[in-house]
Amino acid sequence: MTLQNQMEFTTADAVVLELVRAGVETAFGIVSIHNMPIYDAILREGSIHLVCSRGESGAVNMADGYARATGKLGVVITSTGTGAGNAAGSLIEAWAAGVPLLHLTGEVASPYLGTGRGYIHECKDQLSMMEGSCKKAMRLRKPEQTAAIVRQAIQGAFAAPSGPVTLEIPIDFQSAIIPNHSIEEIRILAPTNHSIPYLPEEAITKISNAKRPVLWAGGGVITSGASTEVQELAEMIGAAVITSQSGKGSIPEDHSQCIGHFAANDLTKNLLKESDLLISIGVRFRGNETSNWKVAVPTEHIAIDADWQAINRNYAATYGLVGDAKQIVRLLIQNLSQSSVVPDPKYLDEVQSVRNDLRTRLRETLGPYEQILDGMRKVLPRNTILVRDVTVQANVWGSRLFEIYEPRTSIHASGGGIGQGLPTAIGAQMGCKDKPVVLMAGDGGFMVNVGEMATAAQENLPVIVVLFDDAGYGVLRNIQDAAYGRQVAVDLLSPDFVLLGRSMGFDATRIGSPAEFVSELEKAVNNQKPTMIVVDMEALGPMAKPFGGPPGASDSFKPKKL
Incomplete structure (x- = not known):
């Protein structure tokens, strides 16, 4: 018997039917006395x-x-x-990254909401806690409204700027019998008299006349599926392409015009300083990616974003074009095709020279890790999804020198919190079982969610963990050394990660040389099993130049007068 046809239709059933209607195939979580009806409805729907x-x-x-x-x-x-509270930190990461996510949480029985009487799992003000962690927090206040509220929450998660939405449902409501009535959304599109919608003529002219254009591609390019259009526009006007961390994969990183995720580097700063036009597409201009907004951008700046509030938030825009990036860039291409835009070959040579110099200089700092980098890129297929926890190796070269060729194959913690890499990689692998998923993590962060190794094993997911073990918080060690010349609270006792991994159902090994690493990585890709490769950083040796944290990081901690 389907949920639609069963004799007693409940709030929980309505929730599940809305998920199915939205195309949901996978859900994550922990069963509890305060969400059991929803879990049972998922089981029955099937x-x-x-x-x-x-x-x-x-x-x-x-x-x-x-x-x-x-x-x-x-x-x-x-x-x-407590369960909702445990979710809050990770919801903040999803909010920082603009991820469309629906968080369903229970609540105490409706008569006890806000009474403080000690109902089991009661929170002082759960809705406010969730509101502070999400794009929006909602509460079901009438069971008969379930379908409408769930649908609204899902649409809210995708609406610009996309982000996580929490919907809390009191436990007594979840089993309430309600009518199964149809809800249909009617949209009437306004007629248009233009075959090509209007774009400011002055903006088209500025792009046509630009001799040294720069495109800055952010996560909005990935969200809108605009990568093909962005590459076409870049090639049409001869622009250098900078990517934000979230925008990696907007253009293949082996493309000669791709500067990549190097915005705060001096060579890129000089290129921007001498540019006569910046076109930013779905970029948030985060503080850690712009040296806290000290990177100077050209006066002529065309900003494209789906979020009205993004315009002029961090950098002034000559023109703000608000809407879907894919559609807007396609319109730019159509308009520009009617003009004679000829890229300057000398400028393109300069862009390629900057691109190459950036990579050469960074490679010189890696020491033995350069061979690890090259081994990873040689062994792993082009469509590999690289997930990076916050660790030295990820920050220095994993997010810059490991080339990304396709959208949605680069994932990193936008909010900067450690320890979220492992479960994020598990989720990516659940969604893309046809692609290799590789996690770069440090031992300190990895231990935060180490128990999720069992989840990967239970689901038989062939996720590959590359664990850099230096028995501590390596990034903070270097920042403390730069700021104070001493260290505190950064040394950690590492477990035997190989034994730990094997006990969790992973193939696990420890390596101390680049040659061993490449051999084990090849095995992992071929074996299609949960695998952990522990890189013994003491045996491998130090980097040629210690990583001192993001640009300007140590300056924030030195004693100073305010």
């Missing part, structure tokens, strides 16, 4: 695969990674109070 995480924090990261890798809605189901 089409949604439930992934049972080991913690609510990891469950949200899994839904996050799934959404980033697939472009689909991420769905996570948690318990009330």
Whole structure:
């Protein structure tokens, strides 16, 4: 018997039918006395695969990674109070990255909301806690409105700027019998008299006349599926292409015009300083990617973004074009095709020279890790999804020198929190079982969600963990050395990661040389099993130049007068 035809139709059934209607195939979470009716409805409906995480924090990261890798809605189901609180930190990461995610959480029975009477799992003000962690937090206040509220929450997660939406449902409402009535959304499109919608003529003219244009591609390019258009525009006008961390994959990173994720580097700063036009597309201009907005941009700046509030938030825009990036860039291309835009070959040579010099200079700092980098790129297929936790190797070269060729194959913690890499990689692998998924992590961060290794093994996911073990918080060690000349609270006792990995169902090994690493990585790709390669950083040796943190990081901690 289907949910639609069963005799007693409940709030939980309405929730599940809206998920199915939205195309949801996978949901992550932990079952609880405050979400059991929803879990049972998922079981009875039968089409949604439930992934049972080991913690609510990891469950949200899994839904996050799934959404980033697939472009689909991420769905996570948690318990009330402490369970919802455990989810909050990971929801902040999803908010920072603009990930479309639906967080379903229970609530105490409706008569006890806000009473402080000690109902089990009660939270003082769960809705406010969720509101502070999400794009929006909602509460079901009448069971008969379930379908409408769930649909609204899903649409809200995707609406610009996309982000996580929490919907809390009191436990007594979840089993309430309600009518199964149809809700249809009617949209009437306004007629148009233009075959090509209007774009400011002055903006088209500025692009046509630019001799040294720069495109800055952000996560909005990935979200809108505008990568093909961005590459075409860049080639048409002869622009250098900078990418944000979230925008990696907007253009293949082996393209001669791709500067990549190097915005705060001096060579890129000089290129921007001498540019006569910046076109930013879906870029947030984060502080850590612009040396806290000290990177200077050209006066002539055309900003394209789906979010009205993004315009002029961090950098002034001569023209703000608000809407879907794919459509707007396509319109730019159509308009520019009617003019004679000829890229300057000398400028293109300069762009390629800057691109090459950036990579050469950074490679000189890596020491033995240069061979690790080259081994990874040689062994791994072009469509490999690289997930990076916050660790030295990811920050220095994983996010810059490991080339990304396709959209949605680069995932990193936008909010900067450690330890979210493993569950994020698990979610990405759940969504893309046809692609290799590789996680770069450090030992300190990895231990935060280490229990999720069991989830990967239970789901038989061939995720590959490359674990850089230096028995501590390597990034903070270097920042403390630069700021104070001493270290505190950064040394950690590492477990035997090989034994730990094997006990969790992973093939695990420890390596101490680049040659060993490449050999083990080749095995991992071929074996199609959960695998962990522990890189012994003491045996491998130090980098040629220590990483001192993001540009200007140590300056924030030195004693100074305010």
